[in-house]
Amino acid sequence: MISEFLVQQLYSVVDMAIIGRFLGARQLGAVGNAANIIMLFLVVSGGFEMAVDVMVSRLLGAGRNQEKAAVARDTLCLSAISGLILVVIAWLSLPSLFKAVSLPENMMGDALLYGRVYLFALPIIYIYDVGRAILISNERAQVSFYLLAGSSLLNLLLNLFFILGLQLGVLGSALGTVLAQGAMMLVTLWLLAKMDRQEAKPVSLKPDLSLKKIKSILHIALPTIFQQFAITFGATLVQAWVNPFxxxxxxxxxxxxxxxxxxxxxxxxxxxxxxxxxxxxxxxxxxxxxxxxxxxxxxxxxxxxxxxxxxxxxxxxxxxxxxxxxxxxxxxxxxxxxxxxxxxxxxxxxxxxxxxxxxxxxxxxxxxxxxxxxxxxxxxxxxxxxxxxxxxxxxxxxxxxxxxxxxxxxxxxxxxxxxxxxxxxxxxxx
Structure with missing residues (x-):
């Protein structure tokens, strides 16, 4: 799991280094500010990941495999629906959010382009992240690591191709991330389906989004989402205090x-x-x-x-x-x-x-x-x-x-x- 987190953040650092070194200081500042705003929308995925981690681990420890698989399926479906709703909110609110953090005018165009392309793929990112969390909570952290390592490597190669080869600037960086995670999302779903077929009694693919199920998932997800949102909002506010310097x-x-x-x-x-x-x-x-x-x-x-x-x-x-x-x-x-x-x-x-x-x-x-x-x-x-x-x-x-x-x-x-x-x-x- 540490290796997985390390690869994820190392890619982020390398991505920023490529932008700073090959595109320039203005583009680095624009993408850095956009990344803070993007995180406000990615925290929802983190909440569903935490719900999967805790609920599935506790059911695994209690030997309740059928309930474990059903919770994983329902959380995955609920996260995808949330991603679709937030795409619209993100697309409409980005300009106002950038103005609220006092983003310099010369960085606004690049930040908007990067943010809108990246956030358009929210449902893909949510399914991919929650899918990997399901694998980890089922003691398949090594498989999740391979998925993330493959995604990061593909992302890096696509970024270099789009930025250095096709000269697409910050658009190339956003496209590289979206395409890499989309490809690995499909692989993750295939692995989850394969894992379910190996169970003694496979769980139906049809989600059971009853009020009781949604409440049990949100009991853990919402506090985590709110906590991560508050921390990310705080980081965005600090960025707004930094920008005037x-x-x-x-x-x-x-x-x-x-x-x-x-x-x-x-x-x-x-x-x-x-x-x-x-x-x-x-x-x-x-x-x-x-x-x-x-x-x-x-x-x-x-x-x-x-x-x-x-x-x-x-x-x-x-x-x-x-x-x-x-x-x-x-x-x-x-x-x-x-x-x-x-x-x-x-x-x-x-x-x-x-x-x-x-x-x-x-x-x-x-x-x-x-x-x-x-x-x-x-x-x-x-x-x-x-x-x-x-x-x-x-x-x-x-x-x-x-x-x-x-x-x-x-x-x-x-x-x-x-x-x-x-x-x-x-x-x-x-």
Missing amino acids: GQEAILGYVAIVKFMSLARIVLVGFAQTLTLLTAQLLAGKKFAAVKAVYRYCCRLSLIYWLASSALSVFACRALASLFFDPGQNQAAYGFFKIYLFAFVGIQLFSIFKFMNEGLLRSMVLMKEYLYCNLGELGLKLAVNWRLLAPLGTNAFWSAELGARIICVLGSAVLVIKELQRLEAKEKAGC
Whole structure:
């Protein structure tokens, strides 16, 4: 799963590097801003993925295979319907959203072109993402990795062909992504159908979108969608605060955000693995094993943090040069460097934030999970806004670090209390 997330983010970084190096700073800034807006619509897919992860894993742990397959089918269908609805909303709202984030006028045309082509494929992306989540929750993470690796490689080749060969600019980048994911979506559906045929009692292809089924799926999906939407909206708002500082600040911010997203992948992968494993263990009431998995994931994450921190400190200029020329864009490099060094501390506290949230998801404590994330986001935005005038661009990393520390403490209290409650309940039952 970590390899899958890594490939996904590594492709995103390479995609941005191709745009920055072969198309220019203006196009990089336009696509970077468009990517933030696009994420507002992709979070719905993430919510359905989380619903599949938790529900299917718990049913798998309980040995309820028929229900497991039906939940997977219904979630896949519901996500596709949601994608179709959001295509229309995305197409109409993009110009207003770009104006709302103070996107420079010279970047508006490229951002609109990239965003509309990319978002036109929302149903394809939703089916592809949720389909891979079904494979992962059925302990076929390796197959999902091969699908994503194939999609990323095809995407990269198509981008190079469209951008360098056909000179299509940012349109070529968007087309490469859409076509690659469309091809792999078809492969994913074929694999899911094959997996279902191998079951003792295959499930009907006709979805059962009864109110009860929809409510059970949305019980997990909606809090996750809302949480991811709020975080993405917060990132978009921060981008809107960055944009008035000019093109240099935009370049530095787009680059650091891409690097941080890539660097967090290992931690996110361990947290996601923790969610899947502990969902099964909690269903079997194996509380000691839950704690052992938590400690193991934290230890490996700390080792990774040490290695990635060393890379951040000693290879700062090389990392920045992936996106822009530090010599020609000195102000952008200064922004990138300071934020990168601060990210060492942010990443340390992120380990425990992600692990605690992974446990909250597996316990289906979606309200508490939502409170932690929204609390951190609200604090981050409030501090950011308050420090913007006195600290300038230094406000961005200062606010993120402070909010992350407070969120870790709050989530730790919630996890400890819930584990104690579950253990006490089990002892009382015995």
